[in-house]
Amino acid sequence: MARVYNFSAGPSMLPESVLAKAAAEMLDYEGCGQSVMEMSHRSKVYEGIINGAEALLREVMNIPDNYKVLFLQGGASSQFAMIPMNLMTGSGKADFVLTGQWATKAQQEAARYGQANIVASSKDKTFSYIPKLDPDTFTKDADYFHICMNNTIYGTVYHELPQTGDVPLVADISSCILSAPIDVSKFGVLYAGAQKNMAPAGLTVVIIREDLIGKAMDITPTMFNYEIHAKNGSMYNTPPCYTIYMAKLVLEWVKNEIGGLDKMLVRNQKKADLLYSFLDSSAMFKGTVVPEDRSLMNVPFITGNEELDALFVKEATAAGFVNLKGHRSVGGMRASIYNAMPYEGVEKLVAFMKEFEAKNA
Numbered sequence: 001m002a003r004v005y006n007f008s009a010g011p012s013m014l015p016e017s018v019l020a021k022a023a024a025e026m027l028d029y030e031g032c033g034q035s036v037m038e039m040s041h042r043s044k045v046y047e048g049i050i051n052g053a054e055a056l057l058r059e060v061m062n063i064p065d066n067y068k069v070l071f072l073q074g075g076a077s078s079q080f081a082m083i084p085m086n087l088m089t090g091s092g093k094a095d096f097v098l099t100g101q102w103a104t105k106a107q108q109e110a111a112r113y114g115q116a117n118i119v120a121s122s123k124d125k126t127f128s129y130i131p132k133l134d135p136d137t138f139t140k141d142a143d144y145f146h147i148c149m150n151n152t153i154y155g156t157v158y159h160e161l162p163q164t165g166d167v168p169l170v171a172d173i174s175s176c177i178l179s180a181p182i183d184v185s186k187f188g189v190l191y192a193g194a195q196k197n198m199a200p201a202g203l204t205v206v207i208i209r210e211d212l213i214g215k216a217m218d219i220t221p222t223m224f225n226y227e228i229h230a231k232n233g234s235m236y237n238t239p240p241c242y243t244i245y246m247a248k249l250v251l252e253w254v255k256n257e258i259g260g261l262d263k264m265l266v267r268n269q270k271k272a273d274l275l276y277s278f279l280d281s282s283a284m285f286k287g288t289v290v291p292e293d294r295s296l297m298n299v300p301f302i303t304g305n306e307e308l309d310a311l312f313v314k315e316a317t318a319a320g321f322v323n324l325k326g327h328r329s330v331g332g333m334r335a336s337i338y339n340a341m342p343y344e345g346v347e348k349l350v351a352f353m354k355e356f357e358a359k360n361a
């Protein structure tokens with residue numbers, strides 16, 4: 001069996017040891033004679049899995065006790081509505097920074113429920129940078145301030161958080177969760193679809209400060225109310241059982257095999273440095289993001305020639321480097337190098353790029 005190096009932006013690679021463990025436990029989970037896929041979510045065995053996943057996430061991310069962890073469905077995209085429905089109930093206003101397609105979707109969805117102010121945008125340069133923010137332009141009585149921390153499509157990341165004072169900071173961390181330590185106490189809400197860095201698709205993790213729960217609009221569907229899920233320990237209805245189990249295995253990998261998020265950051269920096277320093281030295285390939293805002297997870301690049309881009313993607317795919325085509329809204333290439341991508345995968349990709357450059361110069 002030949003496994004490829006999968007540079008997909010999501011769903012994406014999972015650690016091989018996690019997949020092997022899931023395979024080994026597929027037919028008989030810990031001697032209970034059934035697969036995790038088959039068992040009741042109300043069983044004692046499953047209770048151990050979901051509670052274990054939450055405990056590990058709390059430990060690995062160092063989540064303070066006054067935050068709830070919710071395991072939901074509907075993807076990060078459902079949070080674009082769920083957040084305003086639950087939080088936009090004081091002044092009815094919120095601030096948004098437009099740093100890409102996901103940030104824009106979050107703002108557009110919130111605008112259906114209240115006043116969704118755009119305080120800054122980097123659309124003028126195809127979202128290739130994070131705008132400088134001036135706190136004087138922020139809405140003082142906003143119910144929250146929303147950012148998309150790592151911009152999956154454009155390859156930018158915030159290195160500095162906006163100074164929002166008492167206004168709760170809400171961040172979409174779908175494509176950077178577990179990639180580096182994060183100070184949870186600086187945020188009101190963190191949310192992420194799991195399929196980039198945490199698990200297969202199907203799970204959305206919400207980490208929310210307790211005082212922000214219980215303020216939902218009357219029109220909020222029961223399933224969109226944070227309070228319902230918090231009160232029921234993410235078991236109001238059937239949770240995405242198997243994906244939560246996979247997240248638990250990934251968290252065990254982060255904790256035991258990697259050694260936590262500090263170590264994960266070092267590992268991710270090493271991988272990203274290798275690729276960016278090649279892009280900076282190449283005469284053919286170049287990164288599209290300003291150096292100071294470059295993401296460790298998603299690395300978009302171009303040759304400047306669409307035919308050459310297409311040839312590169314084609315030859316790379318044949319050589320076992322798959323899903324390198326850039327997002328349809330940007331073109332070019334994008335290498336997503338999430339936690340599970342080994343250093344060796346980036347090393348081999350860079351060697352392949354060097355060869356391609358020599359051959360096509």
Ligand SMILES: *Cc1c(COP(=O)(O)O)cnc(C)c1O
Nearest residue numbers: 075076077102152172174175193
């Ligand atoms: C992938 C992604 C989304 C969309 O996630 P879904 O789970 O497909 O709804 C939203 N935000 C960011 C930053 C993403 O990377």
